[in-house]
Amino acid sequence: MVDFDFGVIIRSAGYLFYEGMAFTLFLTFFAGTLGFALGILLAVLRSSSYRPVRWLAATYVNTIRSLPLVLVIFWFFFLVPFVTQWVVGSPRPVAVGAVWSALITFTLFEAAYFCEIIRSGINGIPRGQIEASSALGFRPVQRFLLIILPQAVRNMTPVILTQLIILFQDTSLVYVVSLTDFLGAAGKIGQRDGRLVEMYLFSAAVYFVICYAASILVRRLSERNTISLARVGS
Amino acid sequence: MNYYWNWSIFFDPAPDGSATYLQMILAGAATTCIIAVFSAAIAIAVGVPMGIAARQSGMVGSAARAYVELFRNIPLLAQMFLWYFVLPELLPRDLQILVKQSPDGPLVLGTLSLGFYSAARICEQVRAALNAIRAGQWQAARALGLRPVQTYRYVLLPRAFRLLIPTMTSEFISIVKNSAVILTIGVMELTASARAMQEYSFQIFESFIAATLLYLMINFVIVAIMSAAEVLSGTEADRSATRTHRGGKHG
Numbered sequence: 001m002v003d004f005d006f007g008v009i010i011r012s013a014g015y016l017f018y019e020g021m022a023f024t025l026f027l028t029f030f031a032g033t034l035g036f037a038l039g040i041l042l043a044v045l046r047s048s049s050y051r052p053v054r055w056l057a058a059t060y061v062n063t064i065r066s067l068p069l070v071l072v073i074f075w076f077f078f079l080v081p082f083v084t085q086w087v088v089g090s091p092r093p094v095a096v097g098a099v100w101s102a103l104i105t106f107t108l109f110e111a112a113y114f115c116e117i118i119r120s121g122i123n124g125i126p127r128g129q130i131e132a133s134s135a136l137g138f139r140p141v142q143r144f145l146l147i148i149l150p151q152a153v154r155n156m157t158p159v160i161l162t163q164l165i166i167l168f169q170d171t172s173l174v175y176v177v178s179l180t181d182f183l184g185a186a187g188k189i190g191q192r193d194g195r196l197v198e199m200y201l202f203s204a205a206v207y208f209v210i211c212y213a214a215s216i217l218v219r220r221l222s223e224r225n226t227i228s229l230a231r232v233g234s
Numbered sequence: 235m236n237y238y239w240n241w242s243i244f245f246d247p248a249p250d251g252s253a254t255y256l257q258m259i260l261a262g263a264a265t266t267c268i269i270a271v272f273s274a275a276i277a278i279a280v281g282v283p284m285g286i287a288a289r290q291s292g293m294v295g296s297a298a299r300a301y302v303e304l305f306r307n308i309p310l311l312a313q314m315f316l317w318y319f320v321l322p323e324l325l326p327r328d329l330q331i332l333v334k335q336s337p338d339g340p341l342v343l344g345t346l347s348l349g350f351y352s353a354a355r356i357c358e359q360v361r362a363a364l365n366a367i368r369a370g371q372w373q374a375a376r377a378l379g380l381r382p383v384q385t386y387r388y389v390l391l392p393r394a395f396r397l398l399i400p401t402m403t404s405e406f407i408s409i410v411k412n413s414a415v416i417l418t419i420g421v422m423e424l425t426a427s428a429r430a431m432q433e434y435s436f437q438i439f440e441s442f443i444a445a446t447l448l449y450l451m452i453n454f455v456i457v458a459i460m461s462a463a464e465v466l467s468g469t470e471a472d473r474s475a476t477r478t479h480r481g482g483k484h485g
Contacts, residue, residue: 063446066407066453068414071425071445078438082237169309175418183312196319204312211307 005195009202012189016203020185027171027181031106032164038107039114040149046119057115064112070176076105077177098177110167117159121152158222165214169207182206243437244444255431259441262427263448269345269413269423270452274406276349277356284353285360286386298357305354310347310415317347318419344416352409359401363394396467403460407453424448 009016045057064072080101081093088094096104125148133147153160172183180188183203190199244256252258288298305313318340322333333339367390375385417426428445432438 063450066411067446067449068411068425070414070417071428071442071449074425074429074432075442075446078432078442169307172309172311173415175311183309183315187315190319196315197323200312200315200320204308204316207309207312208304208307212303215303215307 004198006198006202008189008193008195008198012185012199015189016182016185020180020182021206023179024168024171024181024183027102027106027174028164028168030103031110031171032167034103034107035110035167036114036160038111039118042111042115043118043122044144046115047122061112061115064109065116069109069170069173072109073102073105073173073176076108077101080104098174098179102174102177102179106167106171110163113163114160117156117163118149118152121156121159122148124155125151154225157225158218161218161221162215165211165218168214169211172207237439239440240437241440243435243440246435248431249434250430255435255441258431259424259427259444259448262422262424262445263452265341265422265427266410266413266424267452269341269348269416269421270406270410272345273348273352273409273413276346277352277405277409280350280353281356282360284357285364288357288361289364302354302357305351306358310351310412311418313351314344314347314415314419317343340416340419340421344419344421348409348412348416351412352405355405355408356402359398359405360394363397363401364390366397367393399460399464399467403457406456406460410449410452410456 042057042061045053046061048054048057067075077098080096084090084094084096085092129147129151130143133143138147171181174181175184175187186199186203187196190196244259245254247253248255248258250258252261284298284301287294288302289295290298321343322330322339325333333343336342371389371393372385375389376382380388413423414425416423417429422430424445428441431441431444435441
């Protein structure tokens with residue numbers, strides 16, 4: 001059997017949290033925010049009145065959603081330098097670095113998922129709201145930004161937050177392009193000191209505590225939401 | 235983009251012992267399918283009883299709900315590492331050597347990991363489907379003299395099964411997608427094969443396009459099979475009648 005040495009965790013805690021967890025949170029926050037914004041745009045494009053636009057947005061969303069995240073990470077890791085070259089007009093593929101590549105990948109990947117969340121939020125809004133806002137003379141852009149989107153986002157808040165928890169967990173997959181997030185940092189220390197067992201158990205425990213606490217908060221929030229909506233309805 | 239396309243690369247010999255790159259990629263796709271089928275079998279075998287258990291009060295119910303929280307709140311990659319790096323250390327000596335030396339060790343441990351992870355998701359879907367069946371069904375069955383086990387066997391589970399077909403379709407697709415994580419412990423599944431082909435041949439886009447198309451094909455087959463199952467169970471109307479009662483899904 002093994003002899004545990006949990007001292008290794010205390011000795012490496014600074015590196016684990018200030019380097020590893022900081023990058024995990026950085027990626028979650030920025031990819032989450034940018035992906036959400038892009039998701040709204042995609043949702044708008046998917047309901048565009050131009051068929052080619054609608055079709056392109058739908059194809060993008062459906063393709064991304066049917067591929068493994070690991071494959072998408074590889075795709076963009078190699079695609080981004082070529083696209084940057086094409087945009088900037090440089091003679092050879094531009095090395096953008098794994099951090100930027102990861103940020104772009106997670107943003108574009110999450111956008112597809114947020115798009116579908118927002119769309120189902122929009123679909124859940126009673127038709128009367130749209131008719132009433134048209135009757136009140138709102139232009140289509142105003143109608144979307146002031147009436148439909150705020151209600152859709154509020155109704156979908158629990159789902160959006162759950163998706164952020166999933167993103168927080170998924171960022172660990174940057175491992176495949178050799179970036180060091182929280183799990184990667186734990187793995188590095190574990191390899192160096194021959195303490196993989198302790199490090200992986202500890203990192204799993206940390207992920208569990210954070211995600212479980214966050215999911216309880218989301219559940220509370222959604223219960224409160226349902227109650228307040230029910231009150232409005234009665 | 236000045237990229238040198240070379241589609242005939244698929245017919246060139248691959249350095250890993252496969253005759254051609256095409257065979258290498260197809261072997262990867264086959265591995266992905268094997269992982270997915272066995273993981274799905276574990277997920278159903280564990281997840282369905284757990285979904286029933288999660289609705290009970292007392293120890294059994296708490297244990298099932300704790301299982302779901304545990305497996306849902308730890309990243310799959312971290313779980314995979316626990317199965318691969320940590321679990322063998324805790325095994326008795328002989329078994330530990332067997333697991334570590336077997337060439338199929340990573341494949342087996344990875345499949346178990348994905349299976350038990352997916353079981354937590356299936357459990358939640360089964361629980362939601364059972365909750366969506368109106369309480370009157372349970373009461374009527376009990377009033378007719380069916381025992382609890384019979385009520386589940388003849389009344390609740392068949393109805394839940396029909397409700398579950400669409401959600402199971404997306405769960406199976408998720409299992410295929412999540413199977414790519416197994417490459418981190420060294421299994422040559424589809425994404426890993428594409429990555430290896432890209433490293434050997436430098437034909438980045440051909441490799442990843444092939445992998446993408448193969449994943450889309452696998453998903454298409456799953457959707458086709460599940461649609462057939464839906465038609466065979468012959469309850470389109472039943473489902474649309476209860477669609478509004480279905481619980482939310484996550485992931």
